[in-house]
Amino acid sequence: MPERAMAMQRVAFALLFAATALVGLAALAAIGVIVVRGAGALSWEFLSAMPTQGMRAGGIFPALVGTLELVGLTVVFALPMGVAAAIYLTEYARQSWLTRLVRLAIVNLSGVPSVVYGLFGLGLFVMFCRFGTSLLAGALTLAIMILPVIITASEEALRSVPKSFREVSLSLGASHWQTVRHAVLPFAIPGIMTGTILGIGRAAGETAPILFTVAAFYLPRLPRSIFDQAMALPYHLYVISTQIPNIPLTQRYGTALVLLLLVLSLNLLAVILRARFRRRRQW
Amino acid sequence: MVVDAAPATKMAVEDWSVWYGPLRALTSVSMAIRPTEILGVIGPANSGKTSLLRSLNRMNEINPSFRYTGRVTLDARDVYHDLDGQDVRRRVGIVFALPLPLPLSIRDNVTYGPRLRGERNRQGLEELVERSLRAASLWDEVKDRLDLPAMKLSGGQQQRLCIARTLAMEPEVILFDEPCSGLDPISTAKVEDTMLQLKARYTIMLVTNNTKQAARVSDRVAFFLMGELIEVDRTDVMFTAPRDQRTNDYITGRFG
Numbered sequence: 032m033p034e035r036a037m038a039m040q041r042v043a044f045a046l047l048f049a050a051t052a053l054v055g056l057a058a059l060a061a062i063g064v065i066v067v068r069g070a071g072a073l074s075w076e077f078l079s080a081m082p083t084q085g086m087r088a089g090g091i092f093p094a095l096v097g098t099l100e101l102v103g104l105t106v107v108f109a110l111p112m113g114v115a116a117a118i119y120l121t122e123y124a125r126q127s128w129l130t131r132l133v134r135l136a137i138v139n140l141s142g143v144p145s146v147v148y149g150l151f152g153l154g155l156f157v158m159f160c161r162f163g164t165s166l167l168a169g170a171l172t173l174a175i176m177i178l179p180v181i182i183t184a185s186e187e188a189l190r191s192v193p194k195s196f197r198e199v200s201l202s203l204g205a206s207h208w209q210t211v212r213h214a215v216l217p218f219a220i221p222g223i224m225t226g227t228i229l230g231i232g233r234a235a236g237e238t239a240p241i242l243f244t245v246a247a248f249y250l251p252r253l254p255r256s257i258f259d260q261a262m263a264l265p266y267h268l269y270v271i272s273t274q275i276p277n278i279p280l281t282q283r284y285g286t287a288l289v290l291l292l293l294v295l296s297l298n299l300l301a302v303i304l305r306a307r308f309r310r311r312r313q314w
Numbered sequence: 315m316v317v318d319a320a321p322a323t324k325m326a327v328e329d330w331s332v333w334y335g336p337l338r339a340l341t342s343v344s345m346a347i348r349p350t351e352i353l354g355v356i357g358p359a360n361s362g363k364t365s366l367l368r369s370l371n372r373m374n375e376i377n378p379s380f381r382y383t384g385r386v387t388l389d390a391r392d393v394y395h396d397l398d399g400q401d402v403r404r405r406v407g408i409v410f411a412l413p414l415p416l417p418l419s420i421r422d423n424v425t426y427g428p429r430l431r432g433e434r435n436r437q438g439l440e441e442l443v444e445r446s447l448r449a450a451s452l453w454d455e456v457k458d459r460l461d462l463p464a465m466k467l468s469g470g471q472q473q474r475l476c477i478a479r480t481l482a483m484e485p486e487v488i489l490f491d492e493p494c495s496g497l498d499p500i501s502t503a504k505v506e507d508t509m510l511q512l513k514a515r516y517t518i519m520l521v522t523n524n525t526k527q528a529a530r531v532s533d534r535v536a537f538f539l540m541g542e543l544i545e546v547d548r549t550d551v552m553f554t555a556p557r558d559q560r561t562n563d564y565i566t567g568r569f570g
Contacts, residue, residue, distance in 0.1 A: 195414045202373060203427035204404035204483055
């Protein structure tokens with residue numbers, strides 16, 4: 032290789048490596064700062080106590096429970112609808128301008144800024160449906176936000192089930208629906224689960240969609256029903272970081288760390304599940 | 315040998331043509347399949363053998379670009395007009411070229427069809443499993459491990475499991491689509507033995523790339539070339555005195 036080309040190659044490698052290293056460093060630094068500053072705040076009490084002194088002290092119990100309930104309710108809405116839509120799109124819908132339009136809509140839905148979902152939820156669920164600021168309105172808003180994630184993952188999972196399974200099932204006298212139900216869906220479940228968990232991770236971490244639809248500024252009790260407001264971790268973090276003066280740093284970073292651990296462990300769970308099912312897969 | 319004046323017909327195709335999109339796969343084929351015979355279907359790749367096979371139990375319809383003209387009958391009733399597709403597939407079973415067990419246990423593979431048809435009786439299903447696996451000459455090899463994943467079996471065993479699975483639906487006709495193409499000679503011999511035993515009770519059509527296999531197991535043989543039926547006759551006649559030069563060329567290995 033001529034010397035000039037060699038030099039160019041070295042420069043290119045160096046640049047590419049630097050870019051990669053920078054990405055890793057940025058992620059590590061962000062996590063590192065939060066862990067170092069927040070670890071001191073972590074304790075059983077921090078997780079299980081109500082906030083006190085105008086959130087300057089005490090724990091994050093209601094925000095943690097609020098987020099878990101919100102996310103649970105979101106899955107209840109988003110999973111059946113997302114899987115149903117994916118089944119329709121992959122197993123039933125014929126290629127037409129309508130299905131292409133629906134697919135386009137789904138892709139675009141995943142590009143909508145989350146604050147827009149928040150406004151949409153405010154308009155539709157809080158005001159029009161008169162759910163008020165409530166777990167229900169927040170969960171429905173988050174459900175719409177993560178639907179594209181679930182639909183896309185489920186479609187991929189369904190499509191990765193070999194076509195031959197469908198042929199075999201049909202050839203054994205099964206109906207179309209029986210084939211989907213018994214020869215396709217069971218083998219797509221790992222992929223659907225992975226996508227759902229990733230969606231949950233996203234829902235747990237978002238602030239904007241819950242801002243107008245569910246989140247309470249300060250509510251030192253647990254929500255009584257799905258029509259009740261609730262505190263939530265991301266919004267709580269926003270409040271104590273910007274809206275209230277003189278809050279100890281550990282309180283903020285402790286909250287950030289809990290949120291981070293929650294989301295990261297969800298993502299990790301998704302990765303582990305995917306790896307396990309890949310290994311056990313027999314076809 | 316007594317030749318029946320008008321042999322009974324189990325299935326028939328009449329002036330049957332098939333297209334996939336713009337591609338014509340079969341051209342005006344007419345032939346009959348008689349009860350309790352093995353009808354071998356031979357011919358080079360792309361001669362329309364598999365299209366014919368998949369026409370008989372409407373598996374073709376999975377392909378959205380499939381079109382046809384003509385008639386297929388089962389017991390003199392029009393398969394595409396008088397009968398329901400799901401019903402047809404229950405009565406006309408198929409065994410595919412590759413062993414395709416579902417990733418379920420051996421038992422659940424065998425009972426797949428009957429269970430979905432609504433069979434719930436455990437005792438009945440157990441008996442059905444044994445009967446089907448025996449008929450497919452697999453029972454002795456798997457009777458102690460029916461709950462094992464079917465994917466753990468060898469290729470030949472998997473293919474016999476697929477035969478058992480088809481038998482469990484208690485069909486009237488069984489279509490074999492090159493069932494031994496992926497198997498070693500010993501497994502092939504076992505599958506062929508199975509077919510010969512099944513002949514007593516079922517009507518069988520065997521599509522094969524292996525001319526010798528057709529000679530070994532078929533009662534009659536049909537030769538296809540480029541979507542057309544060239545001729546169909548008793549196996550001994552086809553292999554000793556075919557009427558068409560092209561049949562003779564194919565059988566003697568001059569092309570294909």
